[in-house]
Amino acid sequence: MATHMTGTREAWLAQRLDLLEAEKELTRRSDEIARQRQSLPWVRVDKAYRFETEQGSATLADLFAGRSQLVVYHFMFGPDYRAGCPSCSSIADGFDGFVVHLANHDVTLTAVSRAPLAKLQVYKERMGWSFPWASSVGSDFNFDFNVSFTQEQQHEGTVEYNYQRGRHAMDMEPAPAPVVEFATSCGTDAPTYARDRPGMSTFVLEDGVVYHTYSTYARGLDGIWGMYQWLDRAPKGRNETGVWWRRHDEYENETQRA
Structure with missing residues (x-):
């Protein structure tokens, strides 16, 4: 049984046309932001x-x-x-x-x-x-x-990343679980991993x-x-509840499933 709302083709089309207008507005806004970048x-x-x-x-x-x-x-x-x-x-x-x-x-x-x-x-x-x-x-x-940042910047909370200066999520102690997971997958510890x-x-x-x-x-x-x-x-x-992606050679034949 479907877990999402279902409906007729006519109801779908009506909502899709509303969504289309929103998508067009997003496209126009994206074009304007690109001009601002340039x-x-x-x-x-x-x-x-x-x-x-x-x-x-x-x-x-x-x-x-x-x-x-x-x-x-x-x-x-x-x-x-x-x-x-x-x-x-x-x-x-x-x-x-x-x-x-x-x-x-x-x-x-x-x-x-x-x-x-x-x-x-x-x-x-x-x-x-x-x-x-x-x-x-x-x-x-x-x-x-x-x-990239130094160990001193991490300890002092003076990392400047994404135009914000201070202690970021990756610098928290203890480190968030995803940071620990990624650090381990890179063969290092969380503080070292977070310096890049x-x-x-x-x-x-x-x-x-x-x-x-x-x-x-x-x-x-x-x-x-x-x-x-x-x-x-x-x-x-995106249907995410945590870190799910891996390096492409680390999946277990997902693309081969029938």
């Missing part, structure tokens, strides 16, 4: 950041790979992790599909993490990914863009100068988390 002032990046890539040592300008726009996904993979964050991994599962389209629209997409390049490459091979992934180990890049956070930053290269244009964090990443866009349109929505 109208933010550009901030010149003067610090000489260095990264390790498969092609060798690189500057921030080198990461553009000959294009004028750069999108960086701040992937949670700290130096002491043994595997990448499961949430970041599920987001990154979609990168290979559209990185080629972005590249052909003058946009380079790369992930950046603090773990050493060799560790990133091993995990990248495990996941079967091919998108660019640079290591910022030894650089201030992650700290300057508010996705997810985010996205975008940059533009004009007349040889790199400018920072936008950054977003936490639920600001929902729009690029592909599985949630599908679940929001599925009959039962």
Whole structure:
């Protein structure tokens, strides 16, 4: 027996048309917010950041790979992790599909993490990914863009993440159960795991100068988390009671079920 309200096709259509108007308004509002993002002032990046890539040592300008726009996904993979964050991994599962389209629209997409390049490459091979992934180990890049923090900042409650300064949920003691679960899956403890956070930053290269244009964090990443866009349109929505997702090679043949 169905546990949800049921009705006639006519009743469904009437409500669907109301929903359509709401969806159109959301689309128009989303377009306006995109224009607001693009109208933010550009901030010149003067610090000489260095990264390790498969092609060798690189500057921030080198990461553009000959294009004028750069999108960086701040992937949670700290130096002491043994595997990448499961949430970041599920987001990154979609990168290979559209990185080629972005590249052909003058946009380079790369992930950046603090773990050493060799560790990133091993995990990248495990996941079967091919998108660019640079290591910022030894650089201030992650700290300057508010996705990595020191032990002292955690203890003092001065972490500045998602444009808020203070003690965040991930810094609570004892740590929330999902943080402990993810930390364990990454081969580390909760405080160490929480010293890296997810985010996205975008940059533009004009007349040889790199400018920072936008950054977003936490639920600001929902729009690029592909599985949630599908679940929001599925009959039962996100239907979450806790952490349910895993790295794609850790499910037990879910896609093979009859």
